[in-house]
Amino acid sequence: MANTVELKKLCTQVRRDIVRMVHAVSSGHPGGSLGCVEYLVALYGAIMEHHPNAFSMDGKNEDLFFLSNGHISPVFYSVLAHNGYFPVSELSTFRKLNTRLQGHPTTHEGLPGVRVASGSLGQGMSVAIGAALAKKLNNDNRTVYSLHGDGELQEGQIWEAAMYASANKVDNYIATVDYNGRQIDGDVDHVLSLGNLKAKFEAFGWTVLENHKGNDIEEVIASLNTAKTYLGKGKPVIILMKTEMGQGVDYMMGTHKWHGSAPNDEQLKKALDQLPVTLGDY
Amino acid sequence: MKKYTYTEKKDTRSGFGAGLSELGKTNQNVVALCADLTGSLKMDAFQKEHPERFFQVGIAEANMMGIAAGLTIGGKIPFTGTFANFSTGRVYDQIRQSIAYSDKNVKICASHAGLTLGEDGATHQILEDIGLMKMLPNMVVINPCDYNQTKAATMAIAKHHGPVYLRFGRPAVPNFTDANQNFEIGKAVMLTEGTDVTIIATGHLVWKAIEAGEKLAEKGISAEIINIHTIKPLDEEAILKSLAKTKCVVTAEEHQMNGGLGDSVAQLLGRKMPFPQEFVAVNDSFGESGTPDQLMTKYGLDTINIIEAAERVIKRK
Numbered sequence: 370m371a372n373t374v375e376l377k378k379l380c381t382q383v384r385r386d387i388v389r390m391v392h393a394v395s396s397g398h399p400g401g402s403l404g405c406v407e408y409l410v411a412l413y414g415a416i417m418e419h420h421p422n423a424f425s426m427d428g429k430n431e432d433l434f435f436l437s438n439g440h441i442s443p444v445f446y447s448v449l450a451h452n453g454y455f456p457v458s459e460l461s462t463f464r465k466l467n468t469r470l471q472g473h474p475t476t477h478e479g480l481p482g483v484r485v486a487s488g489s490l491g492q493g494m495s496v497a498i499g500a501a502l503a504k505k506l507n508n509d510n511r512t513v514y515s516l517h518g519d520g521e522l523q524e525g526q527i528w529e530a531a532m533y534a535s536a537n538k539v540d541n542y543i544a545t546v547d548y549n550g551r552q553i554d555g556d557v558d559h560v561l562s563l564g565n566l567k568a569k570f571e572a573f574g575w576t577v578l579e580n581h582k583g584n585d586i587e588e589v590i591a592s593l594n595t596a597k598t599y600l601g602k603g604k605p606v607i608i609l610m611k612t613e614m615g616q617g618v619d620y621m622m623g624t625h626k627w628h629g630s631a632p633n634d635e636q637l638k639k640a641l642d643q644l645p646v647t648l649g650d651y
Numbered sequence: 652m653k654k655y656t657y658t659e660k661k662d663t664r665s666g667f668g669a670g671l672s673e674l675g676k677t678n679q680n681v682v683a684l685c686a687d688l689t690g691s692l693k694m695d696a697f698q699k700e701h702p703e704r705f706f707q708v709g710i711a712e713a714n715m716m717g718i719a720a721g722l723t724i725g726g727k728i729p730f731t732g733t734f735a736n737f738s739t740g741r742v743y744d745q746i747r748q749s750i751a752y753s754d755k756n757v758k759i760c761a762s763h764a765g766l767t768l769g770e771d772g773a774t775h776q777i778l779e780d781i782g783l784m785k786m787l788p789n790m791v792v793i794n795p796c797d798y799n800q801t802k803a804a805t806m807a808i809a810k811h812h813g814p815v816y817l818r819f820g821r822p823a824v825p826n827f828t829d830a831n832q833n834f835e836i837g838k839a840v841m842l843t844e845g846t847d848v849t850i851i852a853t854g855h856l857v858w859k860a861i862e863a864g865e866k867l868a869e870k871g872i873s874a875e876i877i878n879i880h881t882i883k884p885l886d887e888e889a890i891l892k893s894l895a896k897t898k899c900v901v902t903a904e905e906h907q908m909n910g911g912l913g914d915s916v917a918q919l920l921g922r923k924m925p926f927p928q929e930f931v932a933v934n935d936s937f938g939e940s941g942t943p944d945q946l947m948t949k950y951g952l953d954t955i956n957i958i959e960a961a962e963r964v965i966k967r968k
Contacts, residue, residue, distance in 0.1 A: 486753045499721020529714035
């Protein structure tokens with residue numbers, strides 16, 4: 370496994386990739402992508418046992434990850450590429466005609482590393498639970514992970530899934546919420562407040578962990594490792610991970626405005642000036 | 652003219668239950684999910700025989716579709732069971748994204764389709780499900796006609812890799828097809844050869860088409876009767892071959908005219924071989940409470956409606 374110095378370098382490079390990818394096609398979702406860099410880099414680089422060079426849809430005897438908030442595809446694609454699922458150079462095809470890197474992730478174009486389409490929100494927790502149940506049936510003791518937006522929790526299917534997972538002791542599963550407090554129309558509290566999210570998941574029978582530093586890679590690794598200690602104890606586990614939408618690009622932080630809009634040439638330069646090349650651009 | 656007989660009436664949902672139970676014994680990868688309708692779907696046998704492979708998800712159909720999609724990752728072949736209404740319209744986006752677009756090997760098994768659900772009324776009588784499902788790329792759509800065929804179809808779809816919508820119903824209908832039939836997805840079944848008119852029927856309307864054919868014969872009209880159990884992919888070759896001979900067609904189904912089997916046939920004929928067509932289907936209307944027989948009569952899905960449609964379409968040749 371990579372050390373945190375290397376992972377931090379990767380985080381910066383992934384951030385460059387994100388802003389360059391969305392700039393190139395004047396579309397996409399940089400805000401949430403930038404906020405989830407540490408989580409995905411940590412998960413793929415320090416937590417999961419996975420086989421990028423021998424990708425199989427079934428993923429037997431490896432850990433699996435499901436991205437439920439599929440609009441943050443830029444960070445997902447960049448992390449998959451840097452972990453060896455496909456060539457980093459392919460990031461230049463993001464959202465372009467005939468690409469495997471569709472606007473939202475899909476299995477349909479055969480991109481290694483993606484096991485279900487996502488984008489229409491609220492569906493990934495159910496899918497992750499299904500994959501976790503299949504692992505139990507197969508006597509496969511690896512773990513299933515998923516990531517969800519906080520705004521996404523407004524979808525009713527999430528709560529159907531949350532109820533199912535605890536009632537059926539799906540305890541080989543660690544979900545994480547990207548708790549950045551923002552969604553397209555503004556602050557989550559203003560659009561539709563989630564109320565006391567920790568109490569809600571606890572009432573639904575989950576083990577709930579809080580991470581107030583979701584953009585600190587050491588903290589993210591520590592949270593995920595703590596979450597792993599709760600596996601196999603009869604309850605699903607969720608991490609409420611406080612992040613900053615737009616993290617790493619000053620003018621994208623502290624606002625919901627960069628949820629789904631891309632920087633222009635000048636804004637790109639301003640962003641890249643804050644993100645030095647660490648591993649080389651695609 | 653071939654004479655069809657039956658010894659008993661049975662519900663198609665029980666054919667599904669029997670097929671699922673058989674599959675459970677022969678294919679360890681088959682798993683089943685149900686949204687609080689285990690008895691109605693006749694999934695009790697599978698549940699009893701394979702409790703570890705049966706997932707009761709409660710009244711949460713969206714979650715059921717997602718879990719089914721996830722179970723395929725790891726090689727399972729999930730069969731979901733609930734009413735047709737809750738198997739399609741209620742969960743359309745979940746099926747579209749997590750199953751169809753994601754190329755997941757899920758079998759969506761839907762009971763109580765159409766008007767013959769009866770007294771529960773229009774909230775539960777979905778007449779749009781074939782249309783909803785056939786519009787999804789890659790989705791196979793099957794609507795077998797009796798108990799034996801539903802059982803055979805249930806077992807056949809486990810061998811097909813990809814999403815399938817299997818539609819069946821609640822009432823006991825004549826069980827006339829062979830108990831040991833070889834069910835071929837996408838292959839029309841020629842029931843009676845004829846020369847004056849082709850009658851293409853699916854599901855519960857197949858037996859009514861057979862009855863109509865007998866009555867038409869008494870009037871000196873030779874009807875060719877085809878059972879289309881697979882609406883998608885449609886057996887275009889069989890339909891075109893028949894139409895080349897009879898030059899007119901009646902389609903019959905327990906579904907809306909818009910989006911159903913008749914719609915698929917009309918599209919085929921429009922592209923390849925335009926001939927007059929009459930539709931026996933529900934015409935842009937919801938159902939209502941009543942006995943299945945009363946409803947089939949009121950909404951024009953009876954044997955007499957097929958006979959009249961055949962006579963009308965022959966005059967249009």
